Amino acid sequence: MSDHIIRVTNFRKTYGDFVAVDDVSFTVQTGEIFGLLGPNGAGKTTTLECLEGLRQPDSGTLRVANIDPTREQHKLRHVIGVQLQAAGMPEAMTPNEAMNFFCAYHRVSPRFDLLDRLGLTSKRKAQFHTLSTGQQRRLALALAIAHEPQVLFLDEPTAGLDVASRTELHKMMRELKANGTTIILATHDMAEAEQLSDRVAILLNGRLTTIGTPMEITATGAGLTKVSVHTRANCLLNSQNDIPAVSQQLTKGDYAIFFSHDIAQTVPALIAFVQEQADELIDLRVERPSLEERFLELTHNEFGG
Template sequence: MTRAVVVEDLRRVFGDVIAVDGATWGADTGQITCVLGPNGAGKTTTIECLEGLLRPDSGTCRVLGANPWRADAAHRARVGVMLQDGGLPQSVSARRLLTHLARLHVTNRAAELIERLDITPFASTPIRRLSGGQRQRVALAAALVGGPRVAFLDEPTAGLDPHARLEVWDLLGEEADAGVGLVVTTHSFEEAERLAARVVILDRGRVVADGTPEQISGGGRLEDAYFSLTGGTRDR
């Protein structure tokens, strides 16, 4: 197993707010690592540092052995990104976008992912006219169409119906089996228990748990362990 992601003593501050406070964790290729934590825990900031969108104040971030902040085009081509808001161009259709990205990466995965993620019914519709769930599917396809070795996926099943969610989980499992390192940010305990070989839980910018779902839950429910570790309360 090769390290896809390495985070060591990462720190990122915004004014008086410490978003990430000495976080250390890692993720391997050929595995799905799920990152959980309450709002404001530092998940998005950490992932944006790994994507090269933010520069750490101190500590180390490595993706496939490279510093993402200084990475060259060849490195970036091996990394897939699904942003929290999708980050998709609004005026083009899903088919045109995915076909264009596939050509840039010299892959032929566009048609495969359009069919697999059931994008065909709206493939010719401009992205700005798609529903939230439809955009999620296009954003996921865009992150995977280049055949990355590492992919950062932010809430990949948010807004999807149960059938589509299961299809996405199957697809992500196949990507990991093919050797891709997937880092999935999620609020779904079911998703983490279903997908993750490893779970990282952040709270107030620090890692409060890092291990397999079974190690963290102690044989119980991951949800119970999560709320115990973060001191949160369940929504009623």
């Protein structure tokens, strides 16, 4: 039996003459956090909405837990949870009423503990329209996971959340993953995706540009590693020394920053130069390229920036 809980094959979706998603194929393994990344208009939300059964693809096949989202929407509702970018509920409905309603639909006991955990204790009897944007999004998350879905779709889940709520959400995502829930995370937050995702797919102009673990994706770019050095006498600042394997050099405050394509050559040469100058090394940091930097590189190449 396949361990792929989501399968997307040759998926295409258009709106009139506009091609939102063009021949996209990927699979998601059971129990992984799968990041779906891309700029506005890349096709992320369209892909999610078709997987959630909210829209129909023009061509291709989609399967979620072996369910056709287009033809088996009733079955789909009980195996997925969805937190949309904008939560729409009756203005007068309270979080308690919403939890009762959603859990009754899924035939499970109400999970008021989720409201408390997500900081909605004092708002459980408040009308929906009085909740802040962040509170509405936290309520939407609580409702999405109350029936313990096999697959959870999160579309920009931390937008509008404060730091404490973001931290709690990330903790919950890790717990859900540990219990076997598959999470599809669509986000603009590259640091969030890099920190949480087992694998990510990057969409640009409706096409799948790359897919893999965050480390695999960052390793396929220009591959420059940032080496930041601070010395007591600042011997490296504004120096024209020839450090091997360095493609670019700049300064930021008391730090000399080198972008290297081979740190095995660069770092020993930097240390040797500092010693030759009778200077003292205070701080040396080596940072691999981030997912955000790789994403910007891909976007730059795609749009010819």
